[in-house]
Every structure is written in structure tokens, then in C-alpha cells.
Amino acid sequence: xxxxxxxxxxxxxxxxxxxxEAHFVAEVSNDPDEILTSMKSYDPLLTSVVVGNDAxxxxxxxxxxxxxxxxxxxxxxxxxxxxxxxLFTSLGGEWYGFVHGLATGTVLATGESxxxxxxxxxxxxxxxxxIAGEVGLSWPLDVGKLGDAPGALAFERVATxxxxxxxxxxFRSSDADAIVAHYATDARVAMRHPLTGDVTGLEGHxxxxxYYRGMLADATVRGADVVTRLIDRWFVFTxxxxxxxxxxxxxxVAQTADVCVIDRDDRxxxxxxxxxxxxx
Numbered sequence: 001x002x003x004x005x006x007x008x009x010x011x012x013x014x015x016x017x018x019x020x021e022a023h024f025v026a027e028v029s030n031d032p033d034e035i036l037t038s039m040k041s042y043d044p045l046l047t048s049v050v051v052g053n054d055a056x057x058x059x060x061x062x063x064x065x066x067x068x069x070x071x072x073x074x075x076x077x078x079x080x081x082x083x084x085x086x087l088f089t090s091l092g093g094e095w096y097g098f099v100h101g102l103a104t105g106t107v108l109a110t111g112e113s114x115x116x117x118x119x120x121x122x123x124x125x126x127x128x129x130x131i132a133g134e135v136g137l138s139w140p141l142d143v144g145k146l147g148d149a150p151g152a153l154a155f156e157r158v159a160t161x162x163x164x165x166x167x168x169x170x171f172r173s174s175d176a177d178a179i180v181a182h183y184a185t186d187a188r189v190a191m192r193h194p195l196t197g198d199v200t201g202l203e204g205h206x207x208x209x210x211y212y213r214g215m216l217a218d219a220t221v222r223g224a225d226v227v228t229r230l231i232d233r234w235f236v237f238t239x240x241x242x243x244x245x246x247x248x249x250x251x252x253v254a255q256t257a258d259v260c261v262i263d264r265d266d267r268x269x270x271x272x273x274x275x276x277x278x279x280x
Contacts, residue, residue, distance in 0.1 A: 013092035015129065020097020020122040023131050024085040027103075032073035036066060039133070040125040045069055046133030046199055048190030048272050051076075053116075054142040058270075060188045062201045063133070080107045080114070091228070095276040096257050097122045097131070098230075098237055103138065116140075119235055121259050123274045135190070135272045136259060139234050144261050144269060147233025157231045163266035164229075164236050174221045176212040183208050184267040192275045194242055194254035195219065199274075219244040222251065236260050 006014070019038075026038040039045065047063035063069040087101035099122070104115045120136040140146070148156045163182070170178040183189070189202040191211070195218065202208050223243040230237040239257045246252060258273030 009094055012094045015092070016094065016097045016122075016124045017090050017092030018097075019124050019129050019131055020092070020099050020120065021087060021090055022129075023122060023134070024087060024099065024101075024103075024120075028082050028085060030077045030081045032070045032077065035073050036070055038130060039066070039069060040128055040130045042066075046123055046135070046192065046274050047072075048133075048135050048199060048201065048274075050137040050188050050270050050272065053138070053140060058141075058188060060190060060201050060203060062190060062199065064199065069133075079109070080105050083113075085118075089230075091230075093228075093239060093257065095124060095126075095255065096239075096274070097124060098257070100232070119237070119259055121237065121257055121272070121274060123257075123276075133274070135274050137261070137270060137272070139261075141234070141261060141269070143263055144234050145264055157233070159266065160236060160262050161231050163262050163268075164231070164238070164260070167260075167268060168224060168226075172221050172224050174216050176209060176216050179212045180205060180209040182268055183271070184263055184265070184269045187267075187269055187271065189268075189271045191258070191271070191273045192256070194244060194256060194275055195246075195252060197275070219246050219252070221245075227255075234261060236262065 023038040026035045044064045049061050050058055051061055052058040063072055082103055082105040084104040085101055087099045089100035091098040099120045102115055103118050106113050116138040118138045120134055122131040122134055125132050148154055167182040170182055185205045187208055189208050192199045200211055202211055222245045225241045227239040237259050242254045242256055244252045255276040256273055260268050261270040263269040
């Protein structure tokens, strides 16, 4: 059956998955201009990635323009080339793709090869078969969870779920102080604001607190329903439908998706999200 014969919602999910996987085919070219062909042809972009694998080197990088995105790829490819990507998980939503896999590459200065595990949340572009940006990071992080031992029952994932549930409950309470209590003091956070659509990068407890205080000064969380949640050894991927009651009496419903890394103290260390924008 061709995608043209499918229900349009299913067809869009298939398209999003294909577009997300195609981006990583372009990544292996190591050519910034070739990689950019997999991304939308106009600004703004919605890229938020964390680079580095320890507390000292972790950095939040954001790109809102194609020029900034090209510069990011040029800088990274001047240091290392990606030689192969094996995606063993890929999901298609109606407005995003999500992937999880292994990336293999070579450090140019030494010739040393490396392999890293990656996750990518890739919002898709409605009018083009492209992504609108990339959201994600790679692992291992030396401050994150390592997961259960091989052959062991998934108790660590249960602990991660409980920590994520606690964050969700705090968010549903509309209490900024309760929300920020679930973040690590040096958390790296980048979220697309569900009301304005602006992408805000945050580093540290106080910046995260200010973000939620600002949002909740304008609205109360009426609901946050889980559409999809995937809890892996070291990350959580979640799609939510969030209902916000504005101070002027209107309700706003937003579709959001995010990836987060919960540390060994069950606090959110990295939290990167995007959204389909407010919807009536």
C-alpha cells in the first residue's frame, strides 16, 4: 500500500520517521552543505544539543539559523568525521521523528576511532521533507545513569520512571519551586515555550526556576497527558499534550516532546524539548 492510500495521520508518521532517518544519512557525508540539505531551507531552526560527556565539558549548543547550523557542523567536522550510524530505534510522530542508535567516527587529529550512543528528537517541516532542527545528545555521560547490569531486572528504569513521574506531578501542580527542585543544580535545559514558541536555553538552577516562574505567571497547568513515553537505560523520551489556562480565561493546548537525562541522584540533568506549537 502506498503512503497516498493511507490515513493522512499514519502517512505523516511514516514521513516523519523517514525524514528523521534521512538526516543521519546526510550526517555521514561530513559535508556541512550536504547535511543542511536534510534541514529546512529557511529560518528559524530549532536546534538544541548538548555536547561533551562529563560535567566539566558539557555545553548546550543552540542554532536558530541555517548559518549558525552550518558553522556548528563545520566546527564539529573539523575535529572528527562520522563514518557510520546504526539506528536501532526510530519512531514517527505526526510532527517529529525520534531516533536512537550508535554513531561511529574518527578523530581527525589522532586517527582514533570512537563509538557513541545518540538520541535525536527531530521536528519535521510540514511543507518540505526536511527536519526543522535537531534536539538531543550522545552517551555515555559520566554523571548520568548507566542502567541495570546485563541480565538484571529493570529496577533502575523503574527508579527513573518514578523520578520522571515526580517531575510531571510538580509540573501539573503549577508550582515553579516544586518543579525546579527536580533539576540538578547544573542542569542544561532548552525548551520551546508552549505559549510563545521561543526556544530558551538555560544553564543552572536559577535560570530554570526563572523560566518556569515566568511561564506560570501567565498560565496555570490544567493538564499534562502522556502520549508516548520511552524509558531507556539513561534517558526518557516523552510526548505530551499540555493544556494551559491563561490568565485572560483562554485555554491553550500544545503538543510537546522532549528528551531528558536523569542523574544518579534522580534529578534531571539534561532536558531538551520542542513542540508543534500551540493548537486550539
